[in-house]
Amino acid sequence: MKLFAATSLSVLAAVMSLGSTKAPTYDYVIRGGEILDGSGGKPVRGDVAVKGERIAYVGVHAPGRGRTEIDGKRKVIAPGFINMLSHSEDSLIGDGRGQSELRQGVTLEVMGEGSSIGPLTAKMQKLEEQREHDIKYPVDWTSLDEGLQSLAKRGISMNVASFVGAGTVRTNILGEDDVQPTPVQLAQMRKVVDKAMADGAMGVGSALIYAPSTFAKTDELAALATEAGRCGGIYISHMRSEGDRLMEATDELIEISRRSGAPAEIFHMKTSGRDNWPSEDAFIARIETARAKGQRITADMYTYNRSSTGFDAAMPTWVQAGGLEAWIGRLKDPATRARVIAEMRQDHPKDWENSYRQAGPDGTLLVGFKSTSLKPLTGKTLGEVARERGKSPEDTIIDLIIADGSRIQVVYASMSEENVAKQMTLPWVSFGSDASAQSPEGVFLLSSTHPRAYGNFVRVLGKYARDDKLITLPEAVRRLSALPAHNLGLHDRGLLKSGYFADIVVFDPQTVTDHATFVKPQQFATGVSDVLVNGRQVLKAGEPTGAPAGQVVRGRGWTGWKDGGCRTSAKDWRW
Numbered sequence: 210m211k212l213f214a215a216t217s218l219s220v221l222a223a224v225m226s227l228g229s230t231k232a233p234t235y236d237y238v239i240r241g242g243e244i245l246d247g248s249g250g251k252p253v254r255g256d257v258a259v260k261g262e263r264i265a266y267v268g269v270h271a272p273g274r275g276r277t278e279i280d281g282k283r284k285v286i287a288p289g290f291i292n293m294l295s296h297s298e299d300s301l302i303g304d305g306r307g308q309s310e311l312r313q314g315v316t317l318e319v320m321g322e323g324s325s326i327g328p329l330t331a332k333m334q335k336l337e338e339q340r341e342h343d344i345k346y347p348v349d350w351t352s353l354d355e356g357l358q359s360l361a362k363r364g365i366s367m368n369v370a371s372f373v374g375a376g377t378v379r380t381n382i383l384g385e386d387d388v389q390p391t392p393v394q395l396a397q398m399r400k401v402v403d404k405a406m407a408d409g410a411m412g413v414g415s416a417l418i419y420a421p422s423t424f425a426k427t428d429e430l431a432a433l434a435t436e437a438g439r440c441g442g443i444y445i446s447h448m449r450s451e452g453d454r455l456m457e458a459t460d461e462l463i464e465i466s467r468r469s470g471a472p473a474e475i476f477h478m479k480t481s482g483r484d485n486w487p488s489e490d491a492f493i494a495r496i497e498t499a500r501a502k503g504q505r506i507t508a509d510m511y512t513y514n515r516s517s518t519g520f521d522a523a524m525p526t527w528v529q530a531g532g533l534e535a536w537i538g539r540l541k542d543p544a545t546r547a548r549v550i551a552e553m554r555q556d557h558p559k560d561w562e563n564s565y566r567q568a569g570p571d572g573t574l575l576v577g578f579k580s581t582s583l584k585p586l587t588g589k590t591l592g593e594v595a596r597e598r599g600k601s602p603e604d605t606i607i608d609l610i611i612a613d614g615s616r617i618q619v620v621y622a623s624m625s626e627e628n629v630a631k632q633m634t635l636p637w638v639s640f641g642s643d644a645s646a647q648s649p650e651g652v653f654l655l656s657s658t659h660p661r662a663y664g665n666f667v668r669v670l671g672k673y674a675r676d677d678k679l680i681t682l683p684e685a686v687r688r689l690s691a692l693p694a695h696n697l698g699l700h701d702r703g704l705l706k707s708g709y710f711a712d713i714v715v716f717d718p719q720t721v722t723d724h725a726t727f728v729k730p731q732q733f734a735t736g737v738s739d740v741l742v743n744g745r746q747v748l749k750a751g752e753p754t755g756a757p758a759g760q761v762v763r764g765r766g767w768t769g770w771k772d773g774g775c776r777t778s779a780k781d782w783r784w
Contacts, residue, residue, distance in 0.1 A: 234273025235260050236744060239715060242281025246705040247288040249683050249689035251361025259711040262744040267705050277746070279739055281715055285682070288705050289316025289712030290666050290688035291697075294476055294641025297369070298360070300562075303344040303653065305365040306753045307646030310561065312440040313666040313723075314714030314737045317702070317762060318646060319693075321372030322447055322476055323416025324357030328373075328405060332382055332502045339531060342579045342615065343655045352406035352628065357761045364757030366747040367646065368712070370697070370764070372414030372445055373405035375433055376422035385421040385532035395432055402436040408765025411697050412442030419447040419521055420529035420536075420560040427461055431468040440766030441698055441782040442507075445474040452482040452567060452623075453557050455492055461505060463499045473506035474696060477643050478632055481516065481623045482567035484557075489628040493635065500637065507696050509641040510632050512668040514624040516564065517576070517643070517659040518615030520606050523565035526553045527707065535612065540607050545766050550603040570602035570622035572596055574727065575609075576657040577618025583609065587657050591619070620659055620727065633669075633679045638691040640669060649731035658709075660730040664723025667734035671722045682718060697783065698765050711744040 237259040243252040244267060258266035258275060266272070282327045292310060295304050295318035301307055305320070320326065329337065329351050337348045350356045353373055360369050378401045382394050390398060402413060413433045416422050434444035444465055448458035459475075466473035475496075511574045521529060521536075528549050529536040539545045552558060556566050565573060570592035586594055586609075595605040609617055632638055644662035647653045665690060674685040694703025701709050714737060721736025740748035745758035765782065 211481050213403075224375070233244070233276040234258070235265055235271065235275040235744070237277050237279060237711075237741065238271050238275030239279045239281045241716065242284050242286040243687040244705060245285055245287045247687055247703055249687035249691075251683060256281075257370060257705055257713060259744050260392070260739060262710055264705060264707055264709050264711045264713075267707060279715065283599070283717065284715050285686070285716050285718050286705065287314070287686045287716070288703055289714050289740065290314045290560065290689040291317045291319065291639070291693040291703065292642050292666070293319050293693050294322055294388070294643045295320050295476075295646065296322070296644060297646045298356075299341070299344045300645035300647045300653070301344050301360050301365050301369070302363060304648045304651070305363055305757065305759075306755060307365065307367050308648040308649065308753055309663045309733065310642065310646040310666070311366055311740060311748055311753060312737055312751070313664070313734050314716060314740055315646070315666055316712035316740065317744050319370045319411065319641070319697070321374050321410070321414040322643070323374045323414055323419060323422050323537060324374045325353060325371050325374035325377045325410075325414070326745050327351060327353035328377065328381060328401060333380060336532070340615070342577070343652050352408055353405045353410055356760070357409070360761060361761050365759035366753060366756065367759045368408075368656060368762045369673050369759060370411055370762040372412050373402060373410040375413050375415035375430060376403075376419070377427060378402055378413075378433060379421055379425060383421070385535075387424045387527065389424075389426065392409040395429065398429070399436050401434055402433050404439070404766065406437060406440035406442055406766030407768045408441060409761065409767040410437070411764040412437040412444055414445045414476070415625050416447040418447065420526045421532075421652050423449070423526045423561070424530070427465065429544070431465045434465050434469035434471045434473075438469045440764070442700075442764050442766060443472040443696065444469060445476055447476040450562055451479050452485045452562060455480060455488055456495060459492060459495045462643065463504060466506060472507070472696070474506070475508035477516075477641060478508035478510045478638060479516065479624050481564070486625040486628060489625070489631060493631070498576060499707070507637045507639070509633075509639045510629070510691070511641060511643050511661045512548055512629065512633070512657070513661050513665070514626045514629050514672065515620050515622045515659070516624065517618065517620045517661070518564065519618055520565070520610055523553060523606055523614045524549050525558065525561045533616070537611055542610055543716070546607060547743060551600075553603045553606070564623060565602075565606070565745070567623040571623035574620040575617065576620055576659065578613050578656065579615040580613045583613050584655065605628060617671045618656070622757050630677070630679060633673050636684070636688070637692075639688050639696065640666060642666070644666060649733070653731070658730050660723070660725030661728060663725035663730060663732055664734050667736065670716065670718065671736070675718060675721075696708045703761070711741050713741040715739040752783040
């Protein structure tokens, strides 16, 4: 009997052992890391396990093994980071890996600042193709969802989402002219927003210093934001001013939120122009007063003291009415040119944002041309080029726009590092690059960029959390992940939690560093070793795998959601 019992136990143990090696419990297990779950709480050493697209276990020790095991020792395991302001519509077509941001741990690109990938009319489709720069592609979609699906079907490593651009909505119905909608046209615009929300838009995004968006009045924007709020979305804005009329612009955003019932967020929060830097504290106080009254007002920022946009932010918007081609046509008229130059030389114009005067010619860096003949000017300042040509900076700007046939991308030195640091400490501020995800190779070397494309998110972890100690590392991770997910109304991303989508980043907190500079911006950040998107490894030992793991992430108005899509009131939605 003893021999039988011993033999039986031996056989049973062998069977159990065979069963344990037959099939792994999980697809991935990240072992022995410091887990920062995105809540802002203290780290816990342990494992994170993934099965399929979802997180299956977060704790001290995963009870089983993974098909793939990732060593997390001496590293942090965190939720994937969310870029609240991405311009990757074109760049992900050029390289679906999105390396400049993937290597920083970004797993979700949120697009749609003022203009969006859809919806498009037939005329808008043609103009989009006509205005393409270095990356060429057919615009073969019309709706917002079709545009995002087109990206996903090409094979992308990161998830994508989008607001519907208020400027895009306006152009659908009114074109690009300086006109106001009739009641019938405004009703049509509201229907465009409603359809975009059903397509999965995160809300309505506006960019109010640029034509044609600048022609929109508060009533129009509040009407569009009402449709977004009704469908569970938010209103998010590059406000009408970030400089001389900053307080009035902030009041407008708060008023739009109040009237629409939708939460509101400020794109790339800043106080622009040296004369306006002292207004930072009052700016923050304005927002916090609204928050104290119960309004959901938040902001995002990039982690640099220089901005980047085009020369359209260097001249009055009246000359830009009708679109790019009409703008360039007017600049060729000597009388119009003289009037524009006179207004460009005003330090504090009354009704438009003069980014060029805030930075000055030697504080304006040329980084993106469309024309091959002008690309050798990339990396020079406006002051240098003007002196080489023997012309005024204003004349040089106009000459370059006409010759290039574009707004030309530039970098403006217009912000204060002290104010950037102040904003870094605000618990209601998340992060957006205001740039595209790209690579220092191929088509991307035809133009330069702002260093925020390569270092914005890692800079939070390295410079501001570890080195400057302005925030703790758990707080940095919360504001890179759970905070933006919450603001977007995403209830299954942004945290390391069982059942959530497996968007995960693994990084070394001691070595994570940004290397991009304004002189040499196209340099990868280092210190992020592994990234999973929807349960698939897209970065392995610091190198992209090329796995097309990215999906379209949709807002709560999407009609495919099990709760039936849009509700009747913004108050119905859980935040």
